Every structure is written in structure tokens, then in C-alpha cells.
Amino acid sequence: MSRSLERPALAFVALALAALALLAAPAAAQQKQGRKFPELGRAATAAEIKGWDIDVRGDDGKGLPKGKGSAKDGEELYAQHCAACHGVFGEGEGRWPEIIGGKGTLTSADPRKTVGSYWPYAPTLFDYVRRAMPFTMPNSLTADETYAIVAYVLSINDIVPDTAVLDETSLPKVRMPNRDGFLVGDPRPDVKAEPCMTKCRSEAPRVTSDLAQRLGVTPGRPSE
Numbered sequence: 001m002s003r004s005l006e007r008p009a010l011a012f013v014a015l016a017l018a019a020l021a022l023l024a025a026p027a028a029a030q031q032k033q034g035r036k037f038p039e040l041g042r043a044a045t046a047a048e049i050k051g052w053d054i055d056v057r058g059d060d061g062k063g064l065p066k067g068k069g070s071a072k073d074g075e076e077l078y079a080q081h082c083a084a085c086h087g088v089f090g091e092g093e094g095r096w097p098e099i100i101g102g103k104g105t106l107t108s109a110d111p112r113k114t115v116g117s118y119w120p121y122a123p124t125l126f127d128y129v130r131r132a133m134p135f136t137m138p139n140s141l142t143a144d145e146t147y148a149i150v151a152y153v154l155s156i157n158d159i160v161p162d163t164a165v166l167d168e169t170s171l172p173k174v175r176m177p178n179r180d181g182f183l184v185g186d187p188r189p190d191v192k193a194e195p196c197m198t199k200c201r202s203e204a205p206r207v208t209s210d211l212a213q214r215l216g217v218t219p220g221r222p223s224e
């Protein structure tokens with residue numbers, strides 16, 4: 001390379017390096033923040049996460065909020081917010097779901113899955129009612145109202161007495177009738193069996209029907 005060409009070439013390399021550095025800098029900054037696509041949305045605030053973080057664990061009630069409610073107060077709240085669809089006693093209006101009864105029907109030809117017959121954990125009822133009911137206004141009830149309605153629904157299912165008052169410590173202690181009706185782990189044998197991948201056949205394959213041959217979809221044997 002001649003001397004006169006060397007300088008512009010060097011300058012070009014320097015420029016290219018500078019451009020690369022410029023391109024790489026924001027990428028490095030993004031990686032530092034752990035955000036791959038900073039142009040899409042923004043990180044959720046703590047308050048927003050708290051608003052969504054309402055799950056209650058079934059078996060021990062972890063996540064239940066402080067509060068309490070009686071089945072007695074629940075009766076009126078239920079009449080106001082729930083009875084139009086689920087019926088005054090949980091029997092279900094029209095085609096809306098029933099939430100009482102059905103005990104002993106799970107193994108019958110007509111299983112009726114209700115809070116009383118099917119649900120394994122009481123805290124799940126709190127979680128579900130708070131996040132999903134009333135159907136048209138989910139997550140609109142206070143913690144106290146939800147405890148009261150849950151107590152009422154459990155009482156009409158004969159799971160707690162109608163004098164019951166439930167809170168974050170007593171609700172997880174309520175034992176549901178179908179508590180032991182669920183299996184942990186998959187009971188189907190075929191999903192646990194180890195598939196055979198090599199030398200799976202102990203004897204040579206045998207032709208059991210000549211149908212395919214008669215239909216002319218199998219080529220004849222070499223001797224034929």
C-alpha cells in the first residue's frame with residue numbers, strides 16, 4: 001500500500017471503530033438494566049405488582065389478607081352480590097352454576113362438581129371469589145366481605161356451622177369433604193413408562209394379514 005493511501009485507510013478504520021463503539025454502547029447499557037427491548041413498555045411499579053399479586057395458596061392459605069367475616073353477614077352480602085346467578089341457597093339459577101350439593105356424585109355417571117363436592121381446599125374459595133366473582137365485577141369485594149361470603153357458601157354446604165366467623169387463620173383450617181379426592185402425580189401408567197428406543201423387538205416381524213398385498217398396495221416378494 002502506498003503512503004498516500006495509508007492515511008485515508010487508517011482514518012476509515014478509526015471511523016468504523018468509533019461507529020461500532022457508538023452502536024455497542026446503548027446495547028451494553030440495556031444489558032446492564034437487564035431489559036432486552038427497552039422501547040417496549042416499562043417495568044411494573046411495586047404498587048402495580050401488589051395489585052395483581054393476590055393469589056392465595058390452597059393447602060395452607062398463604063397469601064390470605066387480614067380480615068374476617070361471619071356466615072351471618074355473608075348471607076346478606078351473598079343475596080346482594082351472588083344469588084341472582086347462583087341461587088339463594090347456591091342451587092344455581094337457570095343455567096348458572098350450582099355451588100352446593102353433588103356430594104357422592106363424582107364417581108357416578110353424572111358427576112356434579114360443586115364447592116361442597118369437589119373443591120379440595122377452603123382458601124381457594126377465597127382466592128376464586130375475590131379474583132373472579134361477582135362475574136360482572138371481579139375483585140370488587142373487600143377482604144371482610146369476601147370472608148363473610150366464603151363463610152356463608154361453606155355454611156350452606158354444611159362444611160362450617162352458620163355461626164362461623166372466618167379469618168386468615170381459621171379459613172385454612174376448614175377441611176373440605178373432597179380433601180383427599182385428588183391424586184398427587186399422574187396416575188396414568190403410560191406417561192411414566194420409559195419408551196424403548198433400541199432393540200425393542202425380541203422376535204422377527206411376522207406378516208399377520210395379506211390384506212395389503214391383496215389390495216395391491218404392497219409390492220410382491222422378490223421370489224414372487
Ligand code: HEC
Nearest residue numbers: 081082084085096097099113114115129133134135136149
Ligand atoms: C352474573 C352472574 C354471576 C354472579 C352475580 C356471580 N357469579 Fe359466580 N359464577 C358465575 C359463572 C358464569 C361461573 C362459572 C365461571 C367459569 O367457569 O369460568 C361462576 C362460578 C362460580 C364459582 C365456581 C363454581 C365451580 O365450582 O366451578 C363460585 C364458587 C362462585 N361462582 C361464587 C360466586 C360468589 C360467591 C358470588 C358473589 C360474590 C358470585 N359467584 C357471583 C356467574 C356469577
